[in-house]
Amino acid sequence: xxxxxxxxxxxxxxxxxxxxxxxxxxxxxxxxxxxxxxxxxxxxxxxxxxxxxxxxxxxxxxxxxxxxxxxxxxxxxxxxxxxxxxxxxxxxxxxxxxxxxxxxxxxxxxxxxxxxxxxxxxxxxxxxxxxxxxxxxxxxxxxxxxxxxxxxxxxxxxxxxxxxxxxxxxxxxxxxxxxxxxxxxxxxxxxxxxxxxxxxxxxxxxxxxxxxxxxxxxxxxxxxxxxxxxxxxxxxxxxxxxxxxxxxxxxxxxxxxxxxxxxxxxxxxxxxxxxxxxxxxxxxxxxxxxxxxxxxxxxxxxxxxxxxxxxxxxxxxxxx
Amino acid sequence: xxxxxxxxxxxxxxxxxxxxxxxxxxxxxxxxxxxxxxxxxxxxxxxxxxxxxxxxxxxxxxxxxxxxxxxxxxxxxxxxxxxxxxxxxxxxxxxxxxxxxxxxxxxxxxxxxxxxxxxxxxxxxxxxxxxxxxxxxxxxxxxxxxxxxxxxxxxxxxxxxxxxxxxxxxxxxxxxxxxxxxxxxxxxxxxxxxxxxxxxxxxxxxxxxxxxxxxxxxxxxxxxxxxxxxxxxxxxxxxxxxxxxxxxxxxxxxxxxxxxxxxxxxxxxxxxxxxxxxxxxxxxxxxxxxxxxxxxxxxxxxxx
Numbered sequence: 097x098x099x100x101x102x103x104x105x106x107x108x109x110x111x112x113x114x115x116x117x118x119x120x121x122x123x124x125x126x127x128x129x130x131x132x133x134x135x136x137x138x139x140x141x142x143x144x145x146x147x148x149x150x151x152x153x154x155x156x157x158x159x160x161x162x163x164x165x166x167x168x169x170x171x172x173x174x175x176x177x178x179x180x181x182x183x184x185x186x187x188x189x190x191x192x193x194x195x196x197x198x199x200x201x202x203x204x205x206x207x208x209x210x211x212x213x214x215x216x217x218x219x220x221x222x223x224x225x226x227x228x229x230x231x232x233x234x235x236x237x238x239x240x241x242x243x244x245x246x247x248x249x250x251x252x253x254x255x256x257x258x259x260x261x262x263x264x265x266x267x268x269x270x271x272x273x274x275x276x277x278x279x280x281x282x283x284x285x286x287x288x289x290x291x292x293x294x295x296x297x298x299x300x301x302x303x304x305x306x307x308x309x310x311x312x313x314x315x316x317x318x319x320x321x322x323x324x325x326x327x328x329x330x331x332x333x334x335x336x337x338x339x340x341x342x343x344x345x346x347x348x349x350x351x352x353x354x355x356x357x358x359x360x361x362x363x364x365x366x367x368x369x370x371x372x373x374x375x376x377x378x379x380x381x382x383x384x385x386x387x388x389x390x391x392x393x394x395x396x397x398x399x400x401x402x403x404x405x406x407x408x409x410x411x412x413x414x415x416x
Numbered sequence: 417x418x419x420x421x422x423x424x425x426x427x428x429x430x431x432x433x434x435x436x437x438x439x440x441x442x443x444x445x446x447x448x449x450x451x452x453x454x455x456x457x458x459x460x461x462x463x464x465x466x467x468x469x470x471x472x473x474x475x476x477x478x479x480x481x482x483x484x485x486x487x488x489x490x491x492x493x494x495x496x497x498x499x500x501x502x503x504x505x506x507x508x509x510x511x512x513x514x515x516x517x518x519x520x521x522x523x524x525x526x527x528x529x530x531x532x533x534x535x536x537x538x539x540x541x542x543x544x545x546x547x548x549x550x551x552x553x554x555x556x557x558x559x560x561x562x563x564x565x566x567x568x569x570x571x572x573x574x575x576x577x578x579x580x581x582x583x584x585x586x587x588x589x590x591x592x593x594x595x596x597x598x599x600x601x602x603x604x605x606x607x608x609x610x611x612x613x614x615x616x617x618x619x620x621x622x623x624x625x626x627x628x629x630x631x632x633x634x635x636x637x638x639x640x641x642x643x644x645x646x647x648x649x650x651x652x653x654x655x656x657x658x659x660x661x662x663x664x665x666x667x668x669x670x671x672x673x674x675x676x677x678x679x680x681x682x683x684x685x686x687x688x689x690x691x692x693x694x695x696x697x698x699x700x701x702x703x704x705x706x707x708x709x710x711x712x713x714x715x716x717x718x719x720x
Contacts, residue, residue, distance in 0.1 A: 147508065153507055153508055153511070155511075211705065211708075211709055214708070214709060214712050215708055215712045217507070218445065218451065218507065218647075218651060219647060219651075219708060219712060219713070219714075221451065221507065221511075222643050222644070222647040222704075222708075223647070223704070223705065223708050225640065225643065226644060226647075226701040226704045226705055226708075227701070227705065229640060229701050230698045230701040230702065230705075233694065233697035233698050233701075234694055234698060236694075236697065237690060237691075237693045237694030237695075237697060238690075238694065239690050240690075346636075346640060347636065350453070350511065350515050353508065353511050353512070353515075354511075354512055354515055356508075357508055357509065357511075357512045358512075361508065386526070387523045387524075387526055387527040388523065389519040389520060389522055389523025389524075389526070390520060390523035390524055390527060391523075392516075392519055392520075392523075393516045393517060393518070393519035393520025393521070393522075393523060394516065394520055395516070396512060396513070396515060396516030396519065397498065397512075397513050397516035397517060397520070399512065399516075400502070400509050400512040400513035400516065401498070401501055401502070401513065404505055404506070404509050
C-alpha cells in the first residue's frame with residue numbers, strides 16, 4: 097500500500113508539473129501530448145475494469161470511444177447546419193453534449209453487453225470485436241457525416257458558454273476528469289461491487305453459488321466501462337477537432353489493450369503508466385524514423401515475454 | 417441470372433481463400449489455445465515473398481514454392497522463439513505479443529519493400545477465361561484458386577480423419593494434458609500445427625496476390641474476417657472452418673453485390689446506395705453475432 101502511494105504521488109506529480117515544465121521549455125506541443133495521455137489513460141482505466149478486474153477481455157472498446165467522439169461531432173454538425181437529428185437541433189455546449197456522449201455509449205454498451213456476456217473467453221473477445229467492427233463500418237458508410245474521410249469539428253465545445261482556447265486549461269480539465277475517473281474506479285473496485293467482480297474472475301461458479309447475480313455485475317461493469325470510454329472519446333474529439341471511423345478501428349481497441357498490459361492490468365496505476373509509456377514511445381520512435389514499428393514491435397513482445405504482469409507490477413515488486 | 421451465378425462463384429472463391437487462413441488458425445486456436453493476431457501477417461508475407469519471386473523469375477510455381485517455404489520457416493521460428501513460452505499464459509499476453517509481431521512485420525515490409533502496393537502478375541498459362549454458362553466467361557485463375565482451396569480442404573480432412581498426426585491433433589484439442597501424459601511430445605505437436613497453419617496462410621497470400629494488390633495492412637483486413645469464420649464455425653473444428661468460410665465469403669460477396677439493388681425496391685436511389693454499402697459491410701458481423709447468440713460455441717463445436 098505504501099509503495100502504491102509512492103507511485104501515485106510520482107505519477108500525479110508529473111502530470112501536474114508538466115505544463116509548467118513545458119512552459120519553461122517553451123514547447124506547447126508537450127501539453128497536447130500530455131492531454132492525449134490523460135484522455136487515453138482514462139479510456140484504458142475504464143477498459144481495465146473489464147479486463148483486469150473482471151477478467152473479461154473486451155476487444156471492442158474503441159467502439160464506445162468512437163461513439164462518444166461521434167456524438168460530439170454530430171451535435172456540432174447539426175448546430176452549424178441548422179438541421180435536426182431525431183428532433184435534436186445539435187449543440188456545442190459541453191454540459192449537454194458530453195453527458196449525451198456518455199449516455200449514448202452507455203446505451204450501446206448495455207445492448208452489446210447483454211448479447212456478448214452470453215459468451216466467455218475467446219468467444220467473448222471475438223464477439224466484442226464483431227460489434228465494434230459493425231459500428232466501424234456503419235460510420236464508414238455514413239456519408240452524411242463524412243464517411244471514411246471523417247468529420248471536422250468547427251470549434252471546440254464551450255463549457256457553460258465559456259470558450260476554452262488555452263491548451264493548458266484544456267489539459268487541466270482532462271486531467272481533472274481523469275482524476276475523477278481514477279478516484280471513482282478506485283472506490284468501485286474496493287467496494288463490494290469490485291470484490292464480487294474479482295471473485296467472479298477467479299471462479300464465476302462459486303460466486304453464483306454464493307448467491308450473486310454475476311451476470312448483472314458483469315453487465316454493470318460493461319456499461320460503466322463503455323460510458324467512461326464515451327467520455328474519453330468526447331474529450332479526444334475536442335482535442336483534435338476531428339473525428340473519423342479510425343477512432344473505432346480494431347487496431348485502436350488493440351492499442352488500449354496494449355496500454356493496459358504494458359502498465360499492468362488489475363491495478364489503478366498500471367493503465368495510466370501504460371498509456372503514458374505507449375504515447376511517449378510511439379511519438380519518440382516515430383520522430384526518429386518512419387520505420388519505428390521495427391523497434392516498437394519487438395519492445396512490445398519483450399514486455400509480453402519477460403514482464404507479463406506489466407511494468408508497474410514489476411517496478412512495485414522490485415521496490416518491496 | 418448470369419450476375420447471380422458470377423457473384424456466387426466469386427463468393428465461393430473468397431470463401432475458399434478464407435478457408436485456407438481459417439483452417440490453420442482454428443487449429444492453432446483450438447489446440448494451443450493462443451490468440452494469434454499475426455496470422456494475417458504471415459498471409460501478407462507469403463504474398464510479398466510470392467510477388468517478389470514472381471517478378472524476379474516470372475515463374476508462378478517458384479513463387480508458390482518461395483511463399484510456402486518462407487511462411488513455413490517463419491512459422492517454425494515464431495513458434496519456437498515466442499509462442500512456446502506464451503502458451504500457458506493468459507489470452508491478454510497473447511494479444512500483446514502477437515500485436516507486437518504485427519507491428520514488427522508491417523515495419524519490416526515498409527522498410528524493405530516500401531509502402532506502395534506491389535502488383536503481382538498471375539501465371540501466363542492461367543490468364544484465360546472459361547465459359548461456365550452461355551455468356552458467362554469466368555477467369556481461369558479464380559477457378560484454380562477455388563480448386564486449390566478444395567484440394568487443401570480434402571487433404572486436411574484426410575489428415576485429420578486418417579493419420580496419426582490428425583488423431584493427435586484432435587485429441588490435443590480436447591485433452592491437452594492427457595495427450596502429453598500419454599507420452600506424446602506436445603511441444604513437437606504444437607510446432608507442427610503452428611508451422612502448418614503458417615504454411616496455409618502463406619499459400620492463401622500467394623494465391624490471392626494476383627487477384628488483389630499486395631500491400632501492408634492486407635493481413636489485418638483479412639485477419640478479422642478469419643476470426644469471424646472460426647468463431648462462426650466453432651474453434652478447433654476444420655469442418656466448422658469450411659462451413660464458416662463459405663458462409664462468410666458468400667454473405668460478404670453477395671451482400672456487397674445485391675444489397676444496394678435490393679434496397680432500391682423500397683428506398684430512394686441515394687438512400688439505398690448509402691444503406692446498402694453500410695449493410696453489406698456489416699452483414700458478416702451480423703451473421704456472426706446471430707450465430708454466437710444462438711449457439712455460443714459456434715456451428716460445429718468440438719464436443720467436450
